[in-house]
Amino acid sequence: MRKLIPIMLCIVMVLMVLAGCQSAAPAETPKAAESVAPAEPKEVEPSKSAEEAEESAGGGAAEVKKIGFYSDAADDYYKVLVETFTKLGELDPECNWEVTSVVGASTAAEQLAAVENFITAGMDAICVIQNNADTTSECIAKAKEAGIPYFGVTHDFSHVSNAKDAAGACGYDFVQSGIYAGEDALSRGIKKVIMIEGVLGQGSAGAQSLGFIKAYEDAGLDIGNQTAVEYATNKPLKGGKDLEIVFWGSGNWFADPAKKIMTDAITSLGPNGWDGAYVQNDEMMDGAIQAIQEAGLNPSDYWLGASNGKEKSWDWVKQGITTMDVNQTAALEGDVVYQQVKAYFAGQPYRKYIHPYLTPFSKDDIGTKQLLPFSDVEEYITQRNAGKFVYDINDPKFLDNKGFQ
Numbered sequence: 013m014r015k016l017i018p019i020m021l022c023i024v025m026v027l028m029v030l031a032g033c034q035s036a037a038p039a040e041t042p043k044a045a046e047s048v049a050p051a052e053p054k055e056v057e058p059s060k061s062a063e064e065a066e067e068s069a070g071g072g073a074a075e076v077k078k079i080g081f082y083s084d085a086a087d088d089y090y091k092v093l094v095e096t097f098t099k100l101g102e103l104d105p106e107c108n109w110e111v112t113s114v115v116g117a118s119t120a121a122e123q124l125a126a127v128e129n130f131i132t133a134g135m136d137a138i139c140v141i142q143n144n145a146d147t148t149s150e151c152i153a154k155a156k157e158a159g160i161p162y163f164g165v166t167h168d169f170s171h172v173s174n175a176k177d178a179a180g181a182c183g184y185d186f187v188q189s190g191i192y193a194g195e196d197a198l199s200r201g202i203k204k205v206i207m208i209e210g211v212l213g214q215g216s217a218g219a220q221s222l223g224f225i226k227a228y229e230d231a232g233l234d235i236g237n238q239t240a241v242e243y244a245t246n247k248p249l250k251g252g253k254d255l256e257i258v259f260w261g262s263g264n265w266f267a268d269p270a271k272k273i274m275t276d277a278i279t280s281l282g283p284n285g286w287d288g289a290y291v292q293n294d295e296m297m298d299g300a301i302q303a304i305q306e307a308g309l310n311p312s313d314y315w316l317g318a319s320n321g322k323e324k325s326w327d328w329v330k331q332g333i334t335t336m337d338v339n340q341t342a343a344l345e346g347d348v349v350y351q352q353v354k355a356y357f358a359g360q361p362y363r364k365y366i367h368p369y370l371t372p373f374s375k376d377d378i379g380t381k382q383l384l385p386f387s388d389v390e391e392y393i394t395q396r397n398a399g400k401f402v403y404d405i406n407d408p409k410f411l412d413n414k415g416f417q
Contacts, residue, residue: 074108076108077110078112078133078135079109080112080114080126080130081094081097081113084122085211087295088322088387089342090115090342091342093166093343096342096347100393104354123143124151127162131155131160136357137162139165140162140164140165142165142166142169144213149173149174156174161353163178165183168183169215170413171415176416180353180362180365180366181365182345184367186215186219187219187222188370189220189370190227191227191230192338193220193223194224194290196315196317197224197315197317203253203256204286205257205287207261208263208270208290209292211264218244221244233255234254234255235252236248236252258285258286259273259280261276261277271300273300274291274299274304283307283309287314288315289315290317291316291317292319294320294324297316297325301316316334318334319337320341321338323387330378336375338372343384343389344368344369344384348366352364364416365412366405366411384401
């Protein structure tokens with residue numbers, strides 16, 4: 013009996029241990045599992061090895077480049093130019109640009125202040141549609157001192173002493189644009205012309221006037237006892253038997269001031285004191301046409317020439333309201349600047365000083381000319397991507413600005 017007692021105690025202790033183990037680990041039911049709420053997702057930063065793998069696969073984001081773009085005025089031409097430049101950068105996966113656009117009110121002080129502010133903000137590049145060449149010279153010097161590339165846009169500044177310190181320059185050959193207009197006018201026997209210029213001192217306005225007069229001079233016609241340069245610079249009312257600028261005025265690139273100039277000219281000259289008007293952009297032509305019509309005259313009875321070649325000018329020429337125009341679209345110019353800036357950032361060679369190509373058209377040949385979209389940036393880019401026209405700045409259709417040589 014004594015031997016049985018220890019054995020029985022051992023059996024009881026074993027049974028107690030087994031019972032305790034079963035109660036400590038109850039089976040988990042499906043119901044209990046469903047009642048547990050899922051944890052909130054957390055944003056996890058990729059590991060260093062994952063980032064390196066992404067970069068090695070070419071997926072790393074390009075370094076952000078800050079670009080300051082100054083426009084001298086709220087002109088439609090400038091708006092389209094800057095919009096095209098910005099849009100092409102946005103669509104290009106190789107460009108990670110932040111473009112800060114500043115619009116002035118046609119004063120040299122604003123241009124200089126904008127460049128100084130861009131420098132203070134640490135921009136990686138500065139693009140400027142200038143107010144005047146003298147101010148541009150000072151802006152180039154300040155940008156160079158700060159180590160920031162400066163790109164001059166639209167208006168020529170090749171004659172300033174430090175022009176070649178600019179990283180790039182893009183602008184149409186406005187003398188040639190004026191020549192195209194002058195050649196068309198003289199071919200139609202036009203002799204008494206109203207000249208409505210853009211912003212005086214800006215470069216493009218004087219260049220177009222010079223080109224117009226130069227067409228007559230180069231043809232050996234009588235423009236008075238003066239050269240084309242003297243005529244365009246001094247702006248006398250007396251010319252020669254083949255060309256006489258009977259009225260000069262500045263419309264500042266806008267319709268309303270140009271309308272007033274044309275109204276004043278018609279009041280002074282009467283309907284027979286002139287036979288043509290060279291109006292240096294389409295916005296001013298819009299105002300000039302209004303003035304002619306409000307004076308009770310028919311625009312079709314006069315030679316009317318302009319430049320820009322906006323879509324509305326295509327209709328004017330087709331309808332015979334105006335005689336001719338020159339397609340010098342702002343979108344193409346913005347495209348050129350985009351290509352220059354991109355190449356600069358990439359450390360690639362590029363053509364620095366460029367004239368985009370011009371396309372003159374008249375009521376005689378508009379049906380045969382390929383005209384580039386002016387106001388519709390989306391349409392410009394669509395046609396560009398479809399290869400409808402030449403846009404590569406390395407193509408010989410683009411000319412070098414010889415003023416920088």
